[in-house]
Amino acid sequence: MTEPSMTVVFSTRNRAQALPRVLNAFAGLTAPHSGWKLVIVDNGSNDGTAAVIAGFSHLLPLTLLSCPTPGKNRALNLALPELRGDLAVFTDDDVLPDTDWLVQLRAAADAHPEADLFGGTVLPDWPSPPPLWLSEQAVEFSVLYAQQRRASGPCDHADIFGPNMAVRSAIFAAGTRFGEHVGPDGTNPMYAMGSETELLRRLGTAGHRGWFAADARVRHIIRPEQMEERWILDRAFRYGVGEGRNYAKSLSLGLLVRLVAYRLAARGLAFLPPSPRRLRIRYRDRWLAGVASGRPLMPNTSRPG
Incomplete structure (x- = not known):
């Protein structure tokens, strides 16, 4: 049997209710000529x-x-350790890929x-039209919903988003691993975001180059509660x-002033009706609070005497 050239x-x-829609989309994928493998990790459901x-084992590799x-x-x-082939493709459990997604990444x-x-296009799959x-x-839909749209071409690691990313398998064979100090872990609802970003930034700093494949498209399922202001503000934090936590050096005076x-x-806008301006200010407030919470305290730079 021929070894697959890429692994997703x-x-x-705890996504039993939502996974059938996702797995049906995966079952409809056009396989690249060299084949593929799918690895799903049940993380304590x-x-x-x-x-x-397991019910999809007859439809998927x-x-x-x-x-x-x-x-x-x-x-x-x-x-x-289950990776096969030269390309590791990472996505999420709430993603609907276009039928030619893997063909485009392989190409x-x-x-x-x-x-x-490698990165590709990520578009929101809305449950209903967003409110005005x-x-x-x-707010940045890239942060809220991992939306990413740009032309194909060389790209920075920051252009590649978790729902649609691929990495040469040789990088992991050489010992690179995801940082387990970041991302959701089931213990803290206000966890530090950026699990894939942390890995990609590390690889970019090490000199690994990126390419964006605009025709490799997925849709990111947006749940109704993810269109509510409370969820948006929690995500900003x-x-x-x-x-x-991951990229700042110290808590500066400038940050404290902002x-x-x-x-x-x-606080003043909280009493007004929802509006883009209210959301922008309240979002920025929660983001800054999160940065301050994640940063170390400003070191004492005063001279003795």
């Missing part, structure tokens, strides 16, 4: 998720793994041997925590 990986937790996945200890990156690391990897990191106050002018200014403005 995602982890899931207790709702029958594993049984739902499927390997099901179990990682009982919660932690998305822990689950992804568990899957790495990009074959056509651009100079690149080790939920505007791209107010988690995003800030990840930025502060934090106070946005906090005062956000």
Whole structure:
């Protein structure tokens, strides 16, 4: 039997009700000429998720793994020994790929041997039209919903988003792993976001080059609660925590001034009806609070005497 040339990986937790729609989309994929493998890691589900996945074993080239200890990156690391082929494709359990998704990623990897990191288009799959106050002018849909649209071509690691990313398998064979200190772990709803971002930034800093394949498209399922202001503000905070914890050096005076200014403005706007302006200010307030929460305290730079 011919070895597949690429492996798709995602982890899931307690998604028994939603997974059939996702797995049906995967079952409709056009296989690349060299074949593919799907590895799903059940990350401690207790709702029958594993049984739902197993029910698709006759439709998909499927390997099901179990990682009982919660932690998305822990689950992804568990899957790495199962990689087959030269391309590891990572996605999420709420993604609907276009039928030619893998064909497009395979073509990009074959056509651009100079690149080790690959990304593709991510579009929101809305449950209903977004309300007027939920505007791209107010908040970054890239942060909220992993939306990514751009032309094909060389790209920075920051252009590649978790629901649609691929990495040369040789990088993992050489020992690279996902950082288990970041991302959802089932213990803290205000976890530091940025699990795939942390890995990609590390690889980009090490000199690995990226390529964006615009025709490799997936849709990211948006749940109704993800269009509510409370969820959006919580996500802004988690995003800030990840930025502060992983990339900031210290808590600066400038950040403190902005934090106070946005906090005062956000409190005043909280009593007004929803609007793009209100969302923008309140979102920025929660993001700054997250950055401050994730950053170390400002070091004492004063001189003795």
